[in-house]
Amino acid sequence: xxxxxxxxxxxxxxxxxxxxxxxxxxxxxxxxxxxxxxxxxxxxxxxxxxxxxxxxxxxxxxxxxxxxxxxxxxxxxxxxxxxxxxxxxxxxxxxxxxxxxxxxxxxxxxxxxxxxxxxxxxxxxxxxxxxxxxxxxxxxxxxxxxxxxxxxxxxxxxxxxxxxxxxxxxxxxxxxxxxxxxxxxxxxxxxxxxxxxxxxxxxxxxxxxxxxxxxxxxxxxxxxxxxxxxxxxxxxxxxxxxxxxxxxxxxxxxxxxxxxxxxxxxxxxxxxxxxxxxxxxxxxxxxxxxxxxxxxxxxxxxxxxxxxxxxxxxxxxxxx
Amino acid sequence: xxxxxxxxxxxxxxxxxxxxxxxxxxxxxxxxxxxxxxxxxxxxxxxxxxxxxxxxxxxxxxxxxxxxxxxxxxxxxxxxxxxxxxxxxxxxxxxxxxxxxxxxxxxxxxxxxxxxxxxxxxxxxxxxxxxxxxxxxxxxxxxxxxxxxxxxxxxxxxxxxxxxxxxxxxxxxxxxxxxxxxxxxxxxxxxxxxxxxxxxxxxxxxxxxxxxxxxxxxxxxxxxxxxxxxxxxxxxxxxxxxxxxxxxxxxxxxxxxxxxxxxxxxxxxxxxxxxxxxxxxxxxxxxxxxxxxxxxxxxxxx
Numbered sequence: 001x002x003x004x005x006x007x008x009x010x011x012x013x014x015x016x017x018x019x020x021x022x023x024x025x026x027x028x029x030x031x032x033x034x035x036x037x038x039x040x041x042x043x044x045x046x047x048x049x050x051x052x053x054x055x056x057x058x059x060x061x062x063x064x065x066x067x068x069x070x071x072x073x074x075x076x077x078x079x080x081x082x083x084x085x086x087x088x089x090x091x092x093x094x095x096x097x098x099x100x101x102x103x104x105x106x107x108x109x110x111x112x113x114x115x116x117x118x119x120x121x122x123x124x125x126x127x128x129x130x131x132x133x134x135x136x137x138x139x140x141x142x143x144x145x146x147x148x149x150x151x152x153x154x155x156x157x158x159x160x161x162x163x164x165x166x167x168x169x170x171x172x173x174x175x176x177x178x179x180x181x182x183x184x185x186x187x188x189x190x191x192x193x194x195x196x197x198x199x200x201x202x203x204x205x206x207x208x209x210x211x212x213x214x215x216x217x218x219x220x221x222x223x224x225x226x227x228x229x230x231x232x233x234x235x236x237x238x239x240x241x242x243x244x245x246x247x248x249x250x251x252x253x254x255x256x257x258x259x260x261x262x263x264x265x266x267x268x269x270x271x272x273x274x275x276x277x278x279x280x281x282x283x284x285x286x287x288x289x290x291x292x293x294x295x296x297x298x299x300x301x302x303x304x305x306x307x308x309x310x311x312x313x314x315x316x317x318x319x320x
Numbered sequence: 321x322x323x324x325x326x327x328x329x330x331x332x333x334x335x336x337x338x339x340x341x342x343x344x345x346x347x348x349x350x351x352x353x354x355x356x357x358x359x360x361x362x363x364x365x366x367x368x369x370x371x372x373x374x375x376x377x378x379x380x381x382x383x384x385x386x387x388x389x390x391x392x393x394x395x396x397x398x399x400x401x402x403x404x405x406x407x408x409x410x411x412x413x414x415x416x417x418x419x420x421x422x423x424x425x426x427x428x429x430x431x432x433x434x435x436x437x438x439x440x441x442x443x444x445x446x447x448x449x450x451x452x453x454x455x456x457x458x459x460x461x462x463x464x465x466x467x468x469x470x471x472x473x474x475x476x477x478x479x480x481x482x483x484x485x486x487x488x489x490x491x492x493x494x495x496x497x498x499x500x501x502x503x504x505x506x507x508x509x510x511x512x513x514x515x516x517x518x519x520x521x522x523x524x525x526x527x528x529x530x531x532x533x534x535x536x537x538x539x540x541x542x543x544x545x546x547x548x549x550x551x552x553x554x555x556x557x558x559x560x561x562x563x564x565x566x567x568x569x570x571x572x573x574x575x576x577x578x579x580x581x582x583x584x585x586x587x588x589x590x591x592x593x594x595x596x597x598x599x600x601x602x603x604x605x606x607x608x609x610x611x612x613x614x615x616x617x618x619x620x621x622x
């Protein structure tokens with residue numbers, strides 16, 4: 001029974017960290033229509049920033065400032081936000097599919113730097129010994145995992161509430177107006193480029209926070225954690241849950257991560273141990289097909305986009 | 321400094337250019353960035369490999385290589401059949417997925433779907449064939465001296481030759497044949513093309529078939545000169561996009577020249593900086609083109 005609780009808590013911690021990434025992507029895609037295919041890159045920047053800030057000093061590698069974890073998280077948000085600002089300043093004026101290709105390339109470039117700049121990031125060996133929250137409780141696994149779950153759930157809730165508030169604020173309404181009719185919004189004196197950049201940077205910062213959360217929870221990161229498959233998982237989560245809807249982002253993360261873990265169980269049950277690598281490939285096939293199927297059958301996802309974002313207008317029967 | 325890297329870059333560029341032709345055609349006629357194109361390359365290579373094994377199983381005495389090349393007629397025959405099959409694969413993907421999403425309207429959804437389909441196709445290959453690299457032949461070829469300090473294997477030379485032939489054939493198809501003119505018209509303005517009586521559905525089908533077939537050819541050549549593995553096409557995706565964008569979307573000669581430039585740039589980067597950041601070269605090229613001249617070398621519209 002305790003094992004089940006432990007596993008459930010572990011599952012939720014991972015799912016909620018993905019939910020934070022989804023919330024970040026929702027700002028960029030759901031609210032602003034920016035097609036960011038480089039999610040993995042921003043998560044990586046946040047994770048490595050937090051790792052470099054919080055790990056103890058290591059020979060041959062930059063960083064190791066042994067800062068507290070909270071500083072690591074803030075540093076991650078700043079680093080990822082900065083990265084998004086630079087990327088956004090250069091690329092946001094591109095057409096949507098060009099933005100997709102460029103952000104895809106950026107994620108590849110970031111992963112390459114993580115893989116090769118051994119003096120900065122530890123190269124293919126990654127960074128280990130990243131301090132974990134509540135490390136003193138590590139002796140009692142169940143309390144440790146529950147404490148971490150509380151922390152991550154609290155962070156996810158905080159992020160969700162902040163972003164919901166933001167979506168219903170004047171800033172969020174401008175984003176909605178820009179999506180509906182950019183010329184009209186511009187004619188009212190709103191600068192679309194600036195708002196798009198702000199949304200991109202904010203989304204990137206939230207993704208960086210999630211990266212830090214993941215890094216500090218697992219305690220070890222490597223460049224292989226940030227391949228395009230991660231970007232793809234997050235997109236599947238957002239689309240399944242319903243893009244344009246913060247609740248959908250969280251729900252999609254939990255549902256898709258649940259499906260992923262379930263299919264992982266199924267694979268390990270069906271396939272013998274020496275075939276596990278191939279079984280993992282089949283898992284990805286299943287998720288890819290599922291995403292394509294959802295796009296054809298129910299593109300709005302489970303919850304769908306929220307029709308009204310202003311809190312001054314009653315949203316009684318206006319939810320789609 | 322020897323000029324060998326230029327020759328290597330040219331061979332790689334030829335293969336990138338070939339793959340980029342299909343990509344630029346689908347991009348200009350179907351108006352979306354197809355992330356699945358790299359996986360058509362991988363599927364083409366694996367389909368050819370499977371067919372070669374099938375042929376090899378039916379002829380017990382084996383087949384001799386053609387001249388100085390490392391492959392014999394089974395690879396050629398298998399390659400031709402695989403080109404058809406890969407074209408049909410592309411068509412099937414369109415029928416199952418892209419055509420349904422096209423009716424909905426949004427181009428972004430098409431790209432997301434292609435991203436998902438790409439992952440699924442790639443992982444399917446990994447599941448069926450495992451991620452161990454495969455080869456058409458274990459023979460090691462001796463590279464022949466072409467220029468002082470530059471050597472190329474017969475396989476690499478045949479790659480260059482085949483690319484030239486296919487590009488010429490594509491150019492003739494697009495400029496001299498009815499379907500080619502229809503394709504060019506549809507890429508300019510699909511609505512107007514329909515008004516003039518062009519069967520846009522047939523143009524779309526032809527585009528997928530040709531794109532898939534050319535991707536297969538690129539895959540076979542890549543498999544002959546390097547190796548076959550499930551990620552071979554996906555790893556080429558950024559160079560393919562770079563070639564298509566550099567050459568100008570919709571332009572076949574542009575795609576080929578773009579491919580050659582990308583190949584040479586990557587080879588030069590490896591020579592001067594090292595192989596670590598080779599994958600970033602294509603990305604930097606894309607960035608440079610999109611910031612300086614988004615329409616590319618031969619492109620007419622952004």
